[in-house]
Amino acid sequence: MLSDLQLNSILEDFDIAYWKINLFSKEITWSEHFNLLVGNPEIHEDRFEFFINHILHPDYRYDFRIHFEQLIKENEAFSFEIKLKLENGKYRWFECKNLKNKGHSSLRETAVLLFVNIHQSKRDQYTIEENFFYYRETAEMTSTGGWYIDTVHKNIYWDDVSRKIVDCPKDFQPAYEDRMNFYAKEHHNRMKNAFDKCENYGIPFKLEIKMVSFQNREFWVRLTGKPVYNEEQEVIGIRGVLQNIDDNKNNELNLQNSLDIIATQNSRLFNFAHIVSHHLRSHSSNLSLIVELLRESKTDRDKLDLLANVEDVAGNLDNAISRLNDIVSIQTSLKKERVRIKFEEAMEVVLASISSLINRENAKIVAEFQDLKEIRYIPEYLESILLNLITNAIRYRQPGRKPVIFIQTYVENDKEYLEISDNGMGIDLEEYGDKMFGMYKSFHQNNPEAKGIGLFITKNQVEALGGTISVSSTVNIGTTFKIQF
Protein backbone atom coordinates (compact mmCIF):
# COMPACT_ATOMS: atom_id res chain seq x y z
CA MET A 1 0.00 0.00 0.00
CA LEU A 2 1.26 3.39 -0.95
CA SER A 3 1.44 6.05 1.67
CA ASP A 4 -0.83 9.08 1.28
CA LEU A 5 2.15 11.19 0.39
CA GLN A 6 3.31 8.99 -2.39
CA LEU A 7 -0.23 8.53 -3.61
CA ASN A 8 -0.77 12.26 -3.61
CA SER A 9 2.23 13.00 -5.72
CA ILE A 10 1.35 10.32 -8.26
CA LEU A 11 -2.24 11.50 -8.51
CA GLU A 12 -1.10 15.10 -8.89
CA ASP A 13 1.14 14.13 -11.72
CA PHE A 14 -1.86 12.74 -13.56
CA ASP A 15 -3.91 15.80 -12.67
CA ILE A 16 -6.21 13.68 -10.52
CA ALA A 17 -7.79 15.10 -7.37
CA TYR A 18 -9.72 13.16 -4.75
CA TRP A 19 -12.01 13.21 -1.77
CA LYS A 20 -11.68 11.04 1.22
CA ILE A 21 -14.99 10.41 2.98
CA ASN A 22 -15.18 9.06 6.45
CA LEU A 23 -18.19 6.78 6.36
CA PHE A 24 -18.90 7.04 10.05
CA SER A 25 -18.54 10.74 10.62
CA LYS A 26 -19.50 11.64 7.02
CA GLU A 27 -16.56 13.96 7.15
CA ILE A 28 -15.12 14.85 3.74
CA THR A 29 -11.47 15.64 3.24
CA TRP A 30 -10.28 17.22 0.00
CA SER A 31 -6.92 16.34 -1.40
CA GLU A 32 -4.47 19.19 -1.65
CA HIS A 33 -4.75 19.10 -5.41
CA PHE A 34 -8.52 19.39 -5.25
CA ASN A 35 -8.20 22.36 -2.96
CA LEU A 36 -5.81 23.93 -5.37
CA LEU A 37 -8.11 23.32 -8.33
CA VAL A 38 -11.05 25.08 -6.75
CA GLY A 39 -8.88 27.89 -5.39
CA ASN A 40 -8.56 27.03 -1.63
CA PRO A 41 -11.93 28.44 -0.61
CA GLU A 42 -12.67 29.37 2.97
CA ILE A 43 -15.53 27.15 3.98
CA HIS A 44 -17.80 27.92 6.90
CA GLU A 45 -20.74 25.72 6.05
CA ASP A 46 -20.88 22.00 5.35
CA ARG A 47 -18.19 21.01 2.90
CA PHE A 48 -20.54 18.88 0.79
CA GLU A 49 -23.16 21.62 0.61
CA PHE A 50 -20.51 24.14 -0.32
CA PHE A 51 -19.39 21.86 -3.13
CA ILE A 52 -22.91 21.36 -4.38
CA ASN A 53 -23.81 25.06 -4.26
CA HIS A 54 -20.60 26.76 -5.33
CA ILE A 55 -18.42 24.36 -7.30
CA LEU A 56 -20.59 21.84 -9.08
CA HIS A 57 -22.39 23.04 -12.17
CA PRO A 58 -26.13 23.40 -11.35
CA ASP A 59 -27.09 20.88 -14.03
CA TYR A 60 -25.57 18.04 -12.05
CA ARG A 61 -26.62 18.95 -8.50
CA TYR A 62 -29.62 16.69 -8.23
CA ASP A 63 -28.04 13.57 -9.67
CA PHE A 64 -24.80 14.05 -7.81
CA ARG A 65 -26.53 14.29 -4.44
CA ILE A 66 -28.56 11.11 -4.98
CA HIS A 67 -25.64 9.06 -6.22
CA PHE A 68 -23.39 10.34 -3.49
CA GLU A 69 -25.83 9.18 -0.86
CA GLN A 70 -26.08 5.78 -2.51
CA LEU A 71 -22.32 5.51 -2.58
CA ILE A 72 -22.12 6.16 1.14
CA LYS A 73 -25.06 4.04 2.19
CA GLU A 74 -24.99 1.16 -0.29
CA ASN A 75 -21.47 1.43 -1.59
CA GLU A 76 -22.85 1.65 -5.08
CA ALA A 77 -20.46 2.33 -7.88
CA PHE A 78 -20.20 5.97 -8.69
CA SER A 79 -19.24 7.23 -12.12
CA PHE A 80 -20.12 10.63 -13.47
CA GLU A 81 -19.04 13.22 -15.95
CA ILE A 82 -19.53 16.61 -14.36
CA LYS A 83 -18.51 20.20 -14.75
CA LEU A 84 -16.70 21.96 -11.91
CA LYS A 85 -16.09 25.65 -11.43
CA LEU A 86 -12.37 26.16 -10.93
CA GLU A 87 -10.47 28.96 -9.21
CA ASN A 88 -10.51 31.03 -12.39
CA GLY A 89 -14.31 30.94 -12.39
CA LYS A 90 -14.52 28.71 -15.48
CA TYR A 91 -16.22 25.33 -15.68
CA ARG A 92 -14.13 22.34 -16.69
CA TRP A 93 -15.08 18.74 -17.40
CA PHE A 94 -14.16 16.07 -14.84
CA GLU A 95 -14.82 12.42 -14.63
CA CYS A 96 -15.81 11.62 -11.09
CA LYS A 97 -15.74 8.02 -9.84
CA ASN A 98 -15.24 6.09 -6.65
CA LEU A 99 -12.15 4.09 -5.90
CA LYS A 100 -13.35 0.53 -5.48
CA ASN A 101 -12.35 -1.16 -2.22
CA LYS A 102 -11.44 -4.67 -2.90
CA GLY A 103 -12.98 -7.41 -0.79
CA HIS A 104 -13.95 -6.43 2.79
CA SER A 105 -16.97 -4.30 2.13
CA SER A 106 -18.25 -4.78 5.69
CA LEU A 107 -15.15 -3.25 7.13
CA ARG A 108 -15.50 -0.09 5.11
CA GLU A 109 -14.33 3.01 6.90
CA THR A 110 -13.62 5.39 4.09
CA ALA A 111 -14.71 5.96 0.54
CA VAL A 112 -12.57 7.71 -2.03
CA LEU A 113 -13.93 9.79 -4.88
CA LEU A 114 -11.53 10.55 -7.71
CA PHE A 115 -11.80 13.63 -9.93
CA VAL A 116 -10.04 13.17 -13.27
CA ASN A 117 -9.65 16.17 -15.57
CA ILE A 118 -11.14 15.09 -18.91
CA HIS A 119 -11.68 18.55 -20.29
CA GLN A 120 -9.34 18.19 -23.27
CA SER A 121 -10.69 14.86 -24.46
CA LYS A 122 -14.24 16.07 -23.92
CA ARG A 123 -13.49 19.09 -26.04
CA ASP A 124 -11.86 16.95 -28.72
CA GLN A 125 -14.93 14.79 -28.73
CA TYR A 126 -17.15 17.82 -29.24
CA THR A 127 -14.90 19.11 -32.00
CA ILE A 128 -15.03 15.76 -33.72
CA GLU A 129 -18.80 15.60 -33.40
CA GLU A 130 -19.08 19.12 -34.70
CA ASN A 131 -16.74 18.48 -37.61
CA PHE A 132 -18.55 15.30 -38.42
CA PHE A 133 -21.79 17.23 -38.45
CA TYR A 134 -20.40 19.79 -40.91
CA TYR A 135 -18.87 17.09 -43.03
CA ARG A 136 -22.13 15.19 -43.22
CA GLU A 137 -24.20 18.28 -43.99
CA THR A 138 -21.75 19.38 -46.68
CA ALA A 139 -21.68 15.92 -48.20
CA GLU A 140 -25.49 15.81 -48.29
CA MET A 141 -25.93 19.28 -49.62
CA THR A 142 -23.33 19.02 -52.38
CA SER A 143 -24.06 15.33 -52.85
CA THR A 144 -20.44 14.45 -52.38
CA GLY A 145 -19.58 10.94 -51.29
CA GLY A 146 -16.36 9.42 -50.04
CA TRP A 147 -14.79 6.23 -51.30
CA TYR A 148 -11.77 4.12 -50.63
CA ILE A 149 -10.16 1.32 -52.57
CA ASP A 150 -7.89 -1.04 -50.71
CA THR A 151 -5.54 -1.93 -53.53
CA VAL A 152 -3.74 -4.59 -51.48
CA HIS A 153 -6.74 -6.63 -50.44
CA LYS A 154 -8.83 -5.59 -53.41
CA ASN A 155 -11.74 -4.11 -51.50
CA ILE A 156 -13.98 -1.15 -52.19
CA TYR A 157 -15.62 1.03 -49.55
CA TRP A 158 -18.32 3.57 -50.24
CA ASP A 159 -19.92 5.87 -47.71
CA ASP A 160 -23.68 6.45 -47.54
CA VAL A 161 -23.66 9.46 -49.83
CA SER A 162 -21.62 7.57 -52.43
CA ARG A 163 -24.19 4.79 -52.34
CA LYS A 164 -26.95 7.33 -52.70
CA ILE A 165 -25.22 8.90 -55.71
CA VAL A 166 -24.86 5.53 -57.39
CA ASP A 167 -28.43 4.78 -56.38
CA CYS A 168 -27.67 1.41 -54.83
CA PRO A 169 -29.11 -0.19 -51.63
CA LYS A 170 -27.58 0.99 -48.34
CA ASP A 171 -26.05 -2.36 -47.58
CA PHE A 172 -24.68 -2.89 -51.09
CA GLN A 173 -21.05 -3.89 -51.18
CA PRO A 174 -19.43 -3.26 -54.58
CA ALA A 175 -17.10 -6.03 -55.67
CA TYR A 176 -13.59 -5.06 -56.70
CA GLU A 177 -13.82 -6.86 -60.04
CA ASP A 178 -17.06 -5.04 -60.91
CA ARG A 179 -15.76 -1.58 -60.22
CA MET A 180 -15.62 -0.60 -63.89
CA ASN A 181 -19.31 -1.41 -64.34
CA PHE A 182 -20.16 1.83 -62.58
CA TYR A 183 -18.52 3.92 -65.29
CA ALA A 184 -19.89 4.62 -68.75
CA LYS A 185 -18.26 2.45 -71.40
CA GLU A 186 -16.74 5.35 -73.28
CA HIS A 187 -14.91 6.39 -70.11
CA HIS A 188 -13.56 2.98 -69.10
CA ASN A 189 -10.14 3.71 -70.52
CA ARG A 190 -9.83 7.08 -68.85
CA MET A 191 -10.87 5.58 -65.53
CA LYS A 192 -8.54 2.60 -65.79
CA ASN A 193 -5.62 4.86 -66.65
CA ALA A 194 -6.35 7.11 -63.69
CA PHE A 195 -6.60 4.18 -61.27
CA ASP A 196 -3.50 2.48 -62.62
CA LYS A 197 -1.39 5.63 -62.50
CA CYS A 198 -2.52 6.34 -58.95
CA GLU A 199 -1.96 2.78 -57.78
CA ASN A 200 1.42 2.33 -59.46
CA TYR A 201 2.94 5.80 -59.27
CA GLY A 202 0.86 7.62 -56.70
CA ILE A 203 -0.39 10.20 -59.16
CA PRO A 204 -3.62 11.82 -57.92
CA PHE A 205 -6.48 12.43 -60.30
CA LYS A 206 -9.45 14.72 -60.73
CA LEU A 207 -11.87 13.80 -63.47
CA GLU A 208 -15.24 14.71 -64.85
CA ILE A 209 -16.64 11.44 -65.91
CA LYS A 210 -19.87 9.64 -66.70
CA MET A 211 -21.04 6.97 -64.27
CA VAL A 212 -23.79 4.40 -64.58
CA SER A 213 -26.23 4.05 -61.69
CA PHE A 214 -27.66 0.86 -60.27
CA GLN A 215 -30.70 1.51 -62.47
CA ASN A 216 -28.51 1.91 -65.56
CA ARG A 217 -28.96 5.64 -65.68
CA GLU A 218 -25.93 7.58 -66.91
CA PHE A 219 -24.92 10.69 -65.03
CA TRP A 220 -21.93 13.01 -64.67
CA VAL A 221 -19.70 13.05 -61.60
CA ARG A 222 -16.57 14.83 -60.54
CA LEU A 223 -14.21 12.27 -59.09
CA THR A 224 -10.99 12.85 -57.18
CA GLY A 225 -8.55 10.20 -56.06
CA LYS A 226 -5.37 10.37 -54.00
CA PRO A 227 -2.96 7.63 -53.04
CA VAL A 228 -2.76 6.24 -49.49
CA TYR A 229 0.74 5.15 -48.41
CA ASN A 230 1.89 2.73 -45.75
CA GLU A 231 4.98 3.37 -43.63
CA GLU A 232 7.21 1.93 -46.32
CA GLN A 233 5.82 4.55 -48.68
CA GLU A 234 4.07 1.97 -50.79
CA VAL A 235 0.64 2.75 -52.18
CA ILE A 236 -1.88 0.59 -50.35
CA GLY A 237 -5.04 2.29 -51.42
CA ILE A 238 -6.74 5.13 -53.20
CA ARG A 239 -9.27 7.40 -51.58
CA GLY A 240 -11.21 10.34 -52.75
CA VAL A 241 -14.56 11.96 -53.17
CA LEU A 242 -17.28 11.63 -55.69
CA GLN A 243 -19.63 14.46 -56.54
CA ASN A 244 -22.78 14.30 -58.56
CA ILE A 245 -22.55 17.15 -61.08
CA ASP A 246 -25.13 15.85 -63.51
CA ASP A 247 -27.31 18.96 -63.30
CA ASN A 248 -24.36 21.30 -63.72
CA LYS A 249 -22.89 19.28 -66.52
CA ASN A 250 -26.19 19.10 -68.35
CA ASN A 251 -26.65 22.82 -67.95
CA GLU A 252 -23.18 23.31 -69.29
CA LEU A 253 -23.87 21.07 -72.28
CA ASN A 254 -27.19 22.79 -72.94
CA LEU A 255 -25.47 26.13 -72.74
CA GLN A 256 -22.82 25.01 -75.20
CA ASN A 257 -25.56 23.75 -77.45
CA SER A 258 -27.40 27.06 -77.37
CA LEU A 259 -24.13 28.81 -78.02
CA ASP A 260 -23.52 26.68 -81.08
CA ILE A 261 -26.98 27.39 -82.41
CA ILE A 262 -26.52 31.10 -81.87
CA ALA A 263 -23.13 30.98 -83.55
CA THR A 264 -24.49 29.26 -86.65
CA GLN A 265 -27.41 31.64 -86.81
CA ASN A 266 -25.05 34.53 -86.44
CA SER A 267 -22.87 33.26 -89.24
CA ARG A 268 -25.94 32.89 -91.43
CA LEU A 269 -26.85 36.47 -90.63
CA PHE A 270 -23.37 37.51 -91.68
CA ASN A 271 -23.82 35.59 -94.91
CA PHE A 272 -27.10 37.32 -95.43
CA ALA A 273 -25.55 40.73 -94.88
CA HIS A 274 -22.78 39.69 -97.22
CA ILE A 275 -25.23 38.83 -99.99
CA VAL A 276 -27.09 42.06 -99.54
CA SER A 277 -23.89 44.06 -99.47
CA HIS A 278 -22.18 42.41 -102.41
CA HIS A 279 -24.92 41.25 -104.67
CA LEU A 280 -28.03 43.31 -104.26
CA ARG A 281 -26.08 46.53 -104.06
CA SER A 282 -24.12 45.77 -107.21
CA HIS A 283 -27.34 45.82 -109.22
CA SER A 284 -28.73 48.91 -107.64
CA SER A 285 -25.44 50.69 -108.13
CA ASN A 286 -25.48 49.72 -111.81
CA LEU A 287 -28.97 51.18 -112.04
CA SER A 288 -27.89 54.51 -110.64
CA LEU A 289 -24.89 54.53 -112.93
CA ILE A 290 -27.22 54.01 -115.88
CA VAL A 291 -29.43 56.84 -114.75
CA GLU A 292 -26.47 59.15 -114.54
CA LEU A 293 -25.33 58.18 -118.00
CA LEU A 294 -28.83 58.65 -119.37
CA ARG A 295 -28.66 62.25 -118.23
CA GLU A 296 -25.36 62.74 -119.96
CA SER A 297 -26.18 60.97 -123.21
CA LYS A 298 -27.15 63.17 -126.12
CA THR A 299 -28.36 60.90 -128.89
CA ASP A 300 -31.41 58.66 -128.88
CA ARG A 301 -29.23 55.76 -129.87
CA ASP A 302 -27.12 56.12 -126.73
CA LYS A 303 -30.27 56.28 -124.68
CA LEU A 304 -31.67 53.11 -126.22
CA ASP A 305 -28.41 51.33 -125.55
CA LEU A 306 -28.61 52.25 -121.92
CA LEU A 307 -32.21 51.14 -121.66
CA ALA A 308 -31.14 47.70 -122.88
CA ASN A 309 -28.78 47.67 -119.92
CA VAL A 310 -31.67 48.40 -117.59
CA GLU A 311 -33.33 45.25 -118.82
CA ASP A 312 -30.21 43.23 -118.01
CA VAL A 313 -29.97 44.74 -114.54
CA ALA A 314 -33.61 43.92 -113.91
CA GLY A 315 -32.98 40.29 -114.87
CA ASN A 316 -29.92 40.05 -112.63
CA LEU A 317 -31.72 41.66 -109.75
CA ASP A 318 -34.52 39.16 -110.12
CA ASN A 319 -32.04 36.27 -110.02
CA ALA A 320 -30.25 37.64 -107.00
CA ILE A 321 -33.49 38.02 -105.09
CA SER A 322 -34.63 34.50 -105.85
CA ARG A 323 -31.28 33.11 -104.62
CA LEU A 324 -31.63 35.21 -101.53
CA ASN A 325 -35.00 33.64 -101.08
CA ASP A 326 -33.42 30.17 -101.33
CA ILE A 327 -31.14 31.00 -98.46
CA VAL A 328 -33.79 32.59 -96.30
CA SER A 329 -36.10 29.63 -96.86
CA ILE A 330 -33.53 27.38 -95.17
CA GLN A 331 -34.39 29.24 -92.01
CA THR A 332 -38.15 29.08 -92.36
CA SER A 333 -38.32 25.41 -93.32
CA LEU A 334 -36.42 24.59 -90.13
CA LYS A 335 -39.76 24.77 -88.43
CA LYS A 336 -40.91 21.87 -90.54
CA GLU A 337 -41.12 18.47 -88.93
CA ARG A 338 -38.62 15.76 -89.65
CA VAL A 339 -40.23 12.65 -91.07
CA ARG A 340 -39.02 9.17 -91.88
CA ILE A 341 -37.98 9.24 -95.47
CA LYS A 342 -36.59 6.51 -97.68
CA PHE A 343 -33.47 7.43 -99.66
CA GLU A 344 -34.89 5.43 -102.55
CA GLU A 345 -37.94 7.70 -102.72
CA ALA A 346 -36.02 10.94 -102.45
CA MET A 347 -33.71 9.67 -105.16
CA GLU A 348 -36.62 8.96 -107.50
CA VAL A 349 -37.90 12.50 -107.15
CA VAL A 350 -34.47 13.93 -107.88
CA LEU A 351 -33.75 11.68 -110.86
CA ALA A 352 -37.11 12.52 -112.40
CA SER A 353 -36.43 16.23 -112.18
CA ILE A 354 -33.01 16.02 -113.87
CA SER A 355 -33.66 13.15 -116.28
CA SER A 356 -33.00 15.35 -119.29
CA LEU A 357 -29.62 16.44 -117.94
CA ILE A 358 -28.69 12.83 -117.14
CA ASN A 359 -29.71 11.67 -120.62
CA ARG A 360 -27.97 14.51 -122.37
CA GLU A 361 -24.68 13.84 -120.59
CA ASN A 362 -25.18 10.08 -120.65
CA ALA A 363 -24.41 9.97 -116.91
CA LYS A 364 -24.47 6.71 -114.99
CA ILE A 365 -25.77 6.87 -111.42
CA VAL A 366 -25.31 3.95 -109.04
CA ALA A 367 -27.15 4.19 -105.73
CA GLU A 368 -26.80 1.74 -102.84
CA PHE A 369 -29.03 2.32 -99.86
CA GLN A 370 -29.04 -1.20 -98.35
CA ASP A 371 -27.01 -0.35 -95.25
CA LEU A 372 -29.15 2.63 -94.34
CA LYS A 373 -32.50 2.70 -96.08
CA GLU A 374 -34.15 5.69 -94.43
CA ILE A 375 -33.56 8.60 -92.06
CA ARG A 376 -35.59 11.14 -90.18
CA TYR A 377 -35.13 14.32 -92.16
CA ILE A 378 -36.91 17.12 -93.93
CA PRO A 379 -37.74 15.60 -97.34
CA GLU A 380 -37.25 18.86 -99.25
CA TYR A 381 -33.74 19.14 -97.80
CA LEU A 382 -32.73 15.61 -98.65
CA GLU A 383 -33.96 16.10 -102.19
CA SER A 384 -32.24 19.46 -102.47
CA ILE A 385 -28.96 18.00 -101.14
CA LEU A 386 -29.07 15.06 -103.55
CA LEU A 387 -30.06 17.32 -106.43
CA ASN A 388 -27.25 19.80 -105.79
CA LEU A 389 -24.54 17.21 -105.39
CA ILE A 390 -25.65 15.11 -108.38
CA THR A 391 -25.98 18.05 -110.75
CA ASN A 392 -22.61 19.33 -109.54
CA ALA A 393 -21.05 15.96 -110.26
CA ILE A 394 -22.46 15.96 -113.78
CA ARG A 395 -21.67 19.61 -114.43
CA TYR A 396 -18.02 19.18 -113.46
CA ARG A 397 -17.46 15.95 -115.34
CA GLN A 398 -14.03 15.28 -116.80
CA PRO A 399 -14.29 16.19 -120.50
CA GLY A 400 -14.29 13.10 -122.65
CA ARG A 401 -15.15 10.80 -119.74
CA LYS A 402 -18.59 9.31 -119.22
CA PRO A 403 -19.76 10.70 -115.87
CA VAL A 404 -20.29 8.01 -113.22
CA ILE A 405 -21.78 8.92 -109.86
CA PHE A 406 -21.77 6.51 -106.97
CA ILE A 407 -24.11 7.18 -104.06
CA GLN A 408 -24.25 5.17 -100.86
CA THR A 409 -25.58 5.43 -97.32
CA TYR A 410 -24.28 3.67 -94.24
CA VAL A 411 -24.00 3.71 -90.46
CA GLU A 412 -20.68 4.04 -88.70
CA ASN A 413 -20.23 4.41 -84.92
CA ASP A 414 -23.97 5.02 -84.54
CA LYS A 415 -23.79 7.88 -87.01
CA GLU A 416 -25.60 8.04 -90.34
CA TYR A 417 -23.70 8.92 -93.51
CA LEU A 418 -24.37 9.70 -97.15
CA GLU A 419 -21.52 9.65 -99.65
CA ILE A 420 -21.60 10.89 -103.24
CA SER A 421 -18.53 10.19 -105.36
CA ASP A 422 -17.88 11.07 -108.99
CA ASN A 423 -15.20 10.55 -111.61
CA GLY A 424 -15.23 14.20 -112.62
CA MET A 425 -12.57 16.85 -113.02
CA GLY A 426 -11.96 17.19 -109.27
CA ILE A 427 -10.74 20.31 -107.58
CA ASP A 428 -7.49 21.45 -106.00
CA LEU A 429 -8.50 21.53 -102.34
CA GLU A 430 -5.16 23.06 -101.29
CA GLU A 431 -6.06 26.11 -103.27
CA TYR A 432 -9.81 26.24 -102.97
CA GLY A 433 -10.67 23.95 -100.05
CA ASP A 434 -11.64 26.61 -97.56
CA LYS A 435 -13.84 28.37 -100.10
CA MET A 436 -15.54 25.31 -101.41
CA PHE A 437 -18.77 25.95 -99.53
CA GLY A 438 -18.63 29.72 -99.62
CA MET A 439 -21.13 31.77 -101.48
CA TYR A 440 -20.79 32.79 -105.11
CA LYS A 441 -17.58 30.84 -105.41
CA SER A 442 -17.12 29.09 -108.69
CA PHE A 443 -13.75 27.68 -109.46
CA HIS A 444 -13.99 26.43 -112.95
CA GLN A 445 -13.56 29.01 -115.64
CA ASN A 446 -15.77 29.07 -118.67
CA ASN A 447 -18.67 27.34 -116.99
CA PRO A 448 -21.63 29.61 -117.52
CA GLU A 449 -23.90 27.35 -115.49
CA ALA A 450 -21.87 27.86 -112.36
CA LYS A 451 -23.75 30.16 -110.05
CA GLY A 452 -21.66 29.45 -106.99
CA ILE A 453 -24.62 29.03 -104.68
CA GLY A 454 -25.40 25.29 -104.72
CA LEU A 455 -22.80 24.03 -102.26
CA PHE A 456 -23.39 26.98 -99.99
CA ILE A 457 -27.05 26.05 -99.72
CA THR A 458 -26.26 22.35 -99.32
CA LYS A 459 -23.89 23.07 -96.45
CA ASN A 460 -26.45 25.33 -94.81
CA GLN A 461 -29.17 22.72 -95.08
CA VAL A 462 -26.96 19.97 -93.66
CA GLU A 463 -25.81 22.14 -90.78
CA ALA A 464 -29.25 23.51 -90.06
CA LEU A 465 -30.26 19.96 -89.15
CA GLY A 466 -27.18 19.41 -87.02
CA GLY A 467 -25.03 17.52 -89.54
CA THR A 468 -21.69 18.12 -91.20
CA ILE A 469 -20.43 17.93 -94.78
CA SER A 470 -16.87 17.32 -95.91
CA VAL A 471 -15.17 16.89 -99.24
CA SER A 472 -12.18 15.04 -100.62
CA SER A 473 -11.01 15.46 -104.18
CA THR A 474 -8.21 14.75 -106.61
CA VAL A 475 -7.78 16.81 -109.75
CA ASN A 476 -8.69 14.83 -112.89
CA ILE A 477 -9.78 11.84 -110.80
CA GLY A 478 -12.94 12.86 -109.00
CA THR A 479 -14.61 14.23 -105.92
CA THR A 480 -16.36 12.67 -102.91
CA PHE A 481 -18.78 14.51 -100.68
CA LYS A 482 -19.50 12.94 -97.30
CA ILE A 483 -22.46 14.04 -95.24
CA GLN A 484 -22.95 13.05 -91.64
CA PHE A 485 -26.61 13.53 -90.80
Added chain:
Amino acid sequence: MGQKVELACIIDDDKIYVNLVKKIIEIKKLSENLLIYKNGKEALDYFKEIMENATDENKLPDIIFLDLNMPVMDGWEFLNEFIKIKNKLNKKITLYVVSSSIDPRDLERARSFNLVTDYLIKPIELKKFEKIFEKTAA
Protein backbone atom coordinates in the same frame (compact mmCIF):
# COMPACT_ATOMS: atom_id res chain seq x y z
CA MET B 1 -8.28 69.22 -119.61
CA GLY B 2 -4.63 68.63 -119.38
CA GLN B 3 -2.95 65.28 -119.64
CA LYS B 4 -4.89 62.11 -120.26
CA VAL B 5 -4.39 58.68 -118.78
CA GLU B 6 -2.79 56.42 -121.38
CA LEU B 7 -4.01 53.03 -120.25
CA ALA B 8 -6.64 52.08 -117.64
CA CYS B 9 -7.48 48.60 -116.46
CA ILE B 10 -10.75 47.23 -115.11
CA ILE B 11 -10.84 43.87 -113.33
CA ASP B 12 -14.51 43.02 -112.77
CA ASP B 13 -16.85 40.18 -113.64
CA ASP B 14 -19.99 42.31 -113.82
CA LYS B 15 -20.49 42.80 -117.55
CA ILE B 16 -23.05 45.52 -117.19
CA TYR B 17 -20.88 47.55 -114.87
CA VAL B 18 -17.89 47.15 -117.17
CA ASN B 19 -19.93 48.31 -120.14
CA LEU B 20 -21.13 51.35 -118.27
CA VAL B 21 -17.64 52.33 -117.15
CA LYS B 22 -16.41 51.82 -120.65
CA LYS B 23 -19.07 54.25 -121.84
CA ILE B 24 -18.12 56.82 -119.25
CA ILE B 25 -14.47 56.62 -120.21
CA GLU B 26 -15.38 57.02 -123.88
CA ILE B 27 -17.80 59.87 -123.37
CA LYS B 28 -15.54 61.77 -121.00
CA LYS B 29 -12.39 60.77 -122.90
CA LEU B 30 -10.68 59.80 -119.69
CA SER B 31 -8.24 57.24 -121.05
CA GLU B 32 -6.69 56.46 -124.42
CA ASN B 33 -6.97 52.73 -124.01
CA LEU B 34 -8.67 50.24 -121.74
CA LEU B 35 -7.82 46.73 -120.50
CA ILE B 36 -10.71 44.61 -119.24
CA TYR B 37 -10.37 41.35 -117.30
CA LYS B 38 -13.24 39.41 -115.80
CA ASN B 39 -11.28 38.00 -112.88
CA GLY B 40 -8.03 38.40 -110.97
CA LYS B 41 -6.31 35.48 -112.62
CA GLU B 42 -6.72 36.80 -116.15
CA ALA B 43 -5.28 40.14 -115.13
CA LEU B 44 -2.44 38.55 -113.20
CA ASP B 45 -1.52 36.35 -116.13
CA TYR B 46 -1.26 39.45 -118.30
CA PHE B 47 1.00 41.27 -115.81
CA LYS B 48 3.19 38.24 -115.34
CA GLU B 49 3.67 37.89 -119.06
CA ILE B 50 4.82 41.49 -119.38
CA MET B 51 7.16 41.04 -116.44
CA GLU B 52 8.70 37.84 -117.72
CA ASN B 53 9.13 39.01 -121.30
CA ALA B 54 10.23 42.49 -120.28
CA THR B 55 8.02 43.83 -123.05
CA ASP B 56 7.02 47.39 -123.54
CA GLU B 57 6.16 49.11 -120.26
CA ASN B 58 3.57 51.10 -122.15
CA LYS B 59 1.49 48.00 -122.00
CA LEU B 60 1.21 48.44 -118.23
CA PRO B 61 -1.82 50.44 -117.06
CA ASP B 62 -1.53 53.72 -115.18
CA ILE B 63 -4.58 52.91 -113.14
CA ILE B 64 -6.37 49.73 -112.05
CA PHE B 65 -9.95 49.40 -110.85
CA LEU B 66 -10.21 46.14 -108.97
CA ASP B 67 -13.47 44.46 -107.99
CA LEU B 68 -13.53 42.22 -104.91
CA ASN B 69 -16.08 39.51 -105.63
CA MET B 70 -15.11 37.55 -108.70
CA PRO B 71 -15.05 33.90 -109.59
CA VAL B 72 -11.78 31.94 -109.98
CA MET B 73 -9.57 34.59 -108.37
CA ASP B 74 -11.18 37.32 -106.33
CA GLY B 75 -9.86 40.79 -105.58
CA TRP B 76 -8.18 39.80 -102.31
CA GLU B 77 -6.27 36.97 -103.91
CA PHE B 78 -5.25 39.25 -106.73
CA LEU B 79 -3.91 41.81 -104.26
CA ASN B 80 -1.86 39.15 -102.49
CA GLU B 81 -0.31 38.06 -105.76
CA PHE B 82 0.09 41.55 -107.15
CA ILE B 83 2.14 42.67 -104.11
CA LYS B 84 4.75 40.10 -105.04
CA ILE B 85 5.28 41.35 -108.59
CA LYS B 86 4.47 45.03 -108.29
CA ASN B 87 8.03 46.17 -107.58
CA LYS B 88 9.32 44.32 -110.59
CA LEU B 89 6.96 46.22 -112.84
CA ASN B 90 8.78 49.28 -113.98
CA LYS B 91 5.90 51.70 -113.69
CA LYS B 92 3.91 53.59 -111.09
CA ILE B 93 0.50 52.01 -111.00
CA THR B 94 -2.40 53.48 -109.07
CA LEU B 95 -4.84 50.87 -107.78
CA TYR B 96 -8.39 51.43 -106.58
CA VAL B 97 -10.55 48.75 -105.03
CA VAL B 98 -14.06 49.20 -106.36
CA SER B 99 -16.86 47.20 -104.80
CA SER B 100 -20.54 47.38 -104.09
CA SER B 101 -19.80 46.07 -100.61
CA ILE B 102 -20.49 48.53 -97.82
CA ASP B 103 -19.22 46.08 -95.24
CA PRO B 104 -16.80 48.05 -93.02
CA ARG B 105 -14.61 44.95 -92.69
CA ASP B 106 -14.02 44.97 -96.45
CA LEU B 107 -13.13 48.65 -96.28
CA GLU B 108 -10.67 48.16 -93.48
CA ARG B 109 -9.09 45.15 -95.11
CA ALA B 110 -8.64 46.93 -98.44
CA ARG B 111 -7.04 49.94 -96.78
CA SER B 112 -4.58 47.68 -94.97
CA PHE B 113 -2.85 47.14 -98.33
CA ASN B 114 -0.29 49.85 -99.01
CA LEU B 115 -0.70 49.49 -102.73
CA VAL B 116 -4.41 50.29 -102.52
CA THR B 117 -4.87 54.02 -103.06
CA ASP B 118 -8.49 54.02 -101.95
CA TYR B 119 -11.63 51.97 -101.57
CA LEU B 120 -14.42 53.17 -103.82
CA ILE B 121 -18.00 52.10 -103.20
CA LYS B 122 -20.12 51.45 -106.28
CA PRO B 123 -21.75 53.31 -107.87
CA ILE B 124 -19.02 55.83 -108.60
CA GLU B 125 -20.38 59.15 -109.78
CA LEU B 126 -19.18 60.50 -113.10
CA LYS B 127 -17.58 63.49 -111.44
CA LYS B 128 -15.65 61.25 -109.09
CA PHE B 129 -14.41 59.22 -112.03
CA GLU B 130 -13.17 62.35 -113.74
CA LYS B 131 -11.37 63.52 -110.61
CA ILE B 132 -9.63 60.19 -110.15
CA PHE B 133 -8.42 60.13 -113.72
CA GLU B 134 -7.25 63.74 -113.55
CA LYS B 135 -5.28 63.03 -110.39
CA THR B 136 -3.65 59.97 -111.93
CA ALA B 137 -2.77 61.75 -115.15
CA ALA B 138 -1.26 64.75 -113.41
